[in-house]
Amino acid sequence: MSVILVFLLVIAGFAGWWLSHQRLMAKPWLEQGLIGDTIGLEGSALPTAKIGLGVFLAVVGCLFALFTSAYFMRMALSDWQALPLPRVLWFNTGVLVLSSIALQCASVAARRGEIDAVRLGLVTAGLTALAFLVGQLVAWRELTAGGYLLTANPANSFFYLITGMHGLHILGGLVGLGRTTAGAWNGTRPERLRLGVELCAMYWHFLLFVWLAIFALLAGWAASFIEICRQLLT
Amino acid sequence: MVDVTPADAVPPAEVAEMELYHPHSWWTKYVFSQDAKVIAIQYSATATAIGLVALVLSWLMRLQLGFPGTFDFISPEAYYQFITMHGMIMVIYLLTALFLGGFGNYLIPLMVGARDMVFPYVNMLSYWIYLLAVLVLASSFFAPGGPTGAGWTLYPPQAIMSGTPGGQDWGIILMLVSLILFIIGFTMGGLNYVVTVLQARTRGMTLMRLPLTVWGIFTATIMALLAFPALFVACVMMLFDRALGTSFFMPAIVEMGEQLQHGGGSPILFQHLFWFFGHPEVYIVALPAFGIVSDLISTHARKNIFGYRMMVWAIVGIGALSFVVWAHHMYVSGMHPYFGFFFATTTLIIAVPTAIKVYNWVLTLWRGDIHLTVPMLFALAFIVTFVNGGLTGLFLGNVVVDVPLSDTMFVVAHFHMVMGVAPILVIFGAIYHWYPKVTGRMLNEAMGQFHFWVTFLGAYLIFFPMHYIGLMGVPRRYHELTATTVMTESANDLNAFISIMAFLVGFAQIVFLFNLIWSIRHGREAGGNPWRATTLEWQTPETPPAHGNFGKELPIVYRWAYDYSVPGAKEDFIPQNMPGSFGTSREPA
Numbered sequence: 032m033s034v035i036l037v038f039l040l041v042i043a044g045f046a047g048w049w050l051s052h053q054r055l056m057a058k059p060w061l062e063q064g065l066i067g068d069t070i071g072l073e074g075s076a077l078p079t080a081k082i083g084l085g086v087f088l089a090v091v092g093c094l095f096a097l098f099t100s101a102y103f104m105r106m107a108l109s110d111w112q113a114l115p116l117p118r119v120l121w122f123n124t125g126v127l128v129l130s131s132i133a134l135q136c137a138s139v140a141a142r143r144g145e146i147d148a149v150r151l152g153l154v155t156a157g158l159t160a161l162a163f164l165v166g167q168l169v170a171w172r173e174l175t176a177g178g179y180l181l182t183a184n185p186a187n188s189f190f191y192l193i194t195g196m197h198g199l200h201i202l203g204g205l206v207g208l209g210r211t212t213a214g215a216w217n218g219t220r221p222e223r224l225r226l227g228v229e230l231c232a233m234y235w236h237f238l239l240f241v242w243l244a245i246f247a248l249l250a251g252w253a254a255s256f257i258e259i260c261r262q263l264l265t
Numbered sequence: 266m267v268d269v270t271p272a273d274a275v276p277p278a279e280v281a282e283m284e285l286y287h288p289h290s291w292w293t294k295y296v297f298s299q300d301a302k303v304i305a306i307q308y309s310a311t312a313t314a315i316g317l318v319a320l321v322l323s324w325l326m327r328l329q330l331g332f333p334g335t336f337d338f339i340s341p342e343a344y345y346q347f348i349t350m351h352g353m354i355m356v357i358y359l360l361t362a363l364f365l366g367g368f369g370n371y372l373i374p375l376m377v378g379a380r381d382m383v384f385p386y387v388n389m390l391s392y393w394i395y396l397l398a399v400l401v402l403a404s405s406f407f408a409p410g411g412p413t414g415a416g417w418t419l420y421p422p423q424a425i426m427s428g429t430p431g432g433q434d435w436g437i438i439l440m441l442v443s444l445i446l447f448i449i450g451f452t453m454g455g456l457n458y459v460v461t462v463l464q465a466r467t468r469g470m471t472l473m474r475l476p477l478t479v480w481g482i483f484t485a486t487i488m489a490l491l492a493f494p495a496l497f498v499a500c501v502m503m504l505f506d507r508a509l510g511t512s513f514f515m516p517a518i519v520e521m522g523e524q525l526q527h528g529g530g531s532p533i534l535f536q537h538l539f540w541f542f543g544h545p546e547v548y549i550v551a552l553p554a555f556g557i558v559s560d561l562i563s564t565h566a567r568k569n570i571f572g573y574r575m576m577v578w579a580i581v582g583i584g585a586l587s588f589v590v591w592a593h594h595m596y597v598s599g600m601h602p603y604f605g606f607f608f609a610t611t612t613l614i615i616a617v618p619t620a621i622k623v624y625n626w627v628l629t630l631w632r633g634d635i636h637l638t639v640p641m642l643f644a645l646a647f648i649v650t651f652v653n654g655g656l657t658g659l660f661l662g663n664v665v666v667d668v669p670l671s672d673t674m675f676v677v678a679h680f681h682m683v684m685g686v687a688p689i690l691v692i693f694g695a696i697y698h699w700y701p702k703v704t705g706r707m708l709n710e711a712m713g714q715f716h717f718w719v720t721f722l723g724a725y726l727i728f729f730p731m732h733y734i735g736l737m738g739v740p741r742r743y744h745e746l747t748a749t750t751v752m753t754e755s756a757n758d759l760n761a762f763i764s765i766m767a768f769l770v771g772f773a774q775i776v777f778l779f780n781l782i783w784s785i786r787h788g789r790e791a792g793g794n795p796w797r798a799t800t801l802e803w804q805t806p807e808t809p810p811a812h813g814n815f816g817k818e819l820p821i822v823y824r825w826a827y828d829y830s831v832p833g834a835k836e837d838f839i840p841q842n843m844p845g846s847f848g849t850s851r852e853p854a
Contacts, residue, residue, distance in 0.1 A: 059825035110529030
């Protein structure tokens with residue numbers, strides 16, 4: 032359970048940092064009158080939707096940290112047999128990076144108000160994300176064809192489970208991206224479009240980060256990394 | 266006295282107005298509503314309905330325990346199904362949903378001075394997914410093989426094997442699917458509760474001016490958002506084991522002389538995941554109760570809450586600590602002694618902030634102008650009950666004491682006191698307190714008093730003897746024990762007594778439900794602020810509050826939520842949105 036505890040420690044760090052700016056030492060029973068906007072204590076200047084997405088991503092991160100914890104605990108048992116990673120995963124990683132870059136470009140373009148570049152970025156991101164999903168399916172087919180079936184070994188089960196869960200999150204993101212893309216053509220208000228594109232970019236970067244972590248986990252690098260950490264600690 | 270700005274020179278509210286969704290038809294106003302207040306009532310009604318099922322199940326269990334061998338229709342399988350469904354419904358579908366979905370939705374926007382939740386559409390979806398989860402859960406009663414009988418902890422391997430009711434039928438699958446749905450729905454709601462507190466507070470409402478109710482619900486929601494994924498992961502992996510034949514949790518097992526296809530999995534892994542959710546869950550239920558009870562006590566004792574800052578820090582501290590105590594539920598799983606030592610230590614440390622809260626409640630009451638209204642009675646009963654359940658928690662937190670007691674009725678008595686009876690007393694108190702705001706009418710006082718005394722004394726008559734039965738060594742989880750040596754005649758008599766009390770308490774709840782319905786029409790008119798309370802929800806221009814909560818302009822907050830009996834003030838309470846400075850000296854809390 033160490034992975035999830037480290038993750039929660041990071042969250043606790045954020046929460047502590049935020050709380051430390053909220054005048055927790057105040058003595059409210061002695062303060063009358065209007066405080067707040069003089070000191071800036073009434074919520075963040077960030078758009079509410081971004082904060083909402085941030086909280087949601089913390090929950091998603093928690094979910095994958097827990098899968099990782101379970102992965103390591105199950106891995107320690109004797110019947111674990113690592114499976115060879117399909118080559119296509121490298122290609123998929125590249126495609127997902129492209130997708131993230133495209134959204135970043137769209138986000139920059141939205142800030143500058145270049146609607147054509149926004150549209151191009153959004154469509155590229157959507158198509159590359161779809162390509163990523165197709166690539167993941169190809170990886171699954173390769174593995175099943177090679178005899179690495181879901182139930183044959185816990186390493187296989189985790190591979191399908193975790194990549195599937197990540198794919199579902201991409202799929203959910205595509206719904207949001209689709210709505211934003213439709214908005215880019217139907218003439219949404221520029222500031223609203225910009226917010227939508229930025230939210231998509233945030234979500235995409237996070238899922239890319241999650242994918243890189245998962246990739247390292249499934250390839251076995253994460254395990255050796257943890258082993259090094261453990262040796263340093265003991 | 267610190268006056269931050271001169272009180273009479275206040276500019277009009279400048280908090281950005283949210284775009285409110287305006288319903289156009291009866292359907293979008295009352296059914297597919299995006300108004301947090303309507304969603305709150307939907308959540309509460311659904312939770313109460315499925316809670317009644319859990320109540321009936323507890324009666325059936327008590328029938329069997331009190332009068333073993335008398336009722337043929339309660340087979341061992343059925344008994345386990347009753348246990349499982351009773352536990353799961355009470356903990357998740359009733360307590361969690363009612364505190365966060367019900368009270369959270371109703372009170373957060375009103376108490377922080379917001380027009381509505383920040384994502385009303387997602388909030389609406391949250392309720393409908395919750396309803397779906399409840400329906401899936403309820404449908405398992407009608408599925409072939411009935412609901413699962415795996416115990417509310419759903420421990421593998423037994424949960425998905427043929428010896429357990431529902432293990433190889435639909436029961437366990439429906440349970441897991443229902444939990445997964447619940448978690449998805451809750452996450453949607455939880456995002457709303459957290460972000461609304463973060464972003465939609467009205468002018469002047471700093472974090473340290475929030476009523477403790479909001480602090481409790483806010484912290485509990487953050488914990489739930491981080492803890493429920495553990496249950497989600499456990500459920501998904503068990504669903505894979507059961508439906509697709511993987512071996513995440515399933516070791517190699519021979520069942521009825523037949524080798525199952527599973528092998529190598531770890532049931533302990535499931536226990537870790539489950540309790541990583543399961544222990545924070547205790548506080549997810551307790552923290553909102555702590556917050557609400559603080560407000561009830563302060564209001565009905567006409568006195569400011571003692572140690573507000575400490576109360577806030579204690580809530581945050583308990584929230585953080587509760588993530589590092591989970592393995593105290595697993596002392597008997599054969600863990601390393603040092604591991605047990607660590608978790609025993611963290612468990613006992615959590616008693617410190619909890620005790621601070623109890624002291625502060627008691628000190629708030631000290632020399633207060635105590636009004637023994639029904640909500641106050643329930644709040645006082647909560648303090649006593651929570652202390653009671655907390656003390657037995659100290660027993661069970663220690664490994665050496667827990668090991669012999671772990672499988673006895675002592676544990677049942679402990680957790681019912683601390684996370685069953687105590688939070689439910691708060692729920693009742695809160696309903697008596699806020700019902701006038703929700704409906705505009707008071708609940709009937711006589712029926713309320715009857716309900717309180719029967720529930721409070723009855724609950725003690727149920728669970729106090731149960732501690733003794735547990736100390737005698739009577740194990741929990743057994744369908745029938747009459748013929749064994751641990752069941753002395755006196756233990757059997759006590760069991761019968763407990764069962765009769767359980768029926769009595771159950772019937773008192775019917776009086777309560779009748780009161781809820783009867784008072785909508787026949788209750789005394791309440792007016793806007795019947796308890797003369799300070800918090801914003803009592804200052805709305807209309808009662809019940811209209812869509813948008815606060816009329817044309819949002820309130821501005823000039824003080825904390827606990828200005829009761831301020832010396833020099835005209836009345837014994839000063840609403841949070843009243844400008845001006847009052848009073849000369851107040852003892853720092």
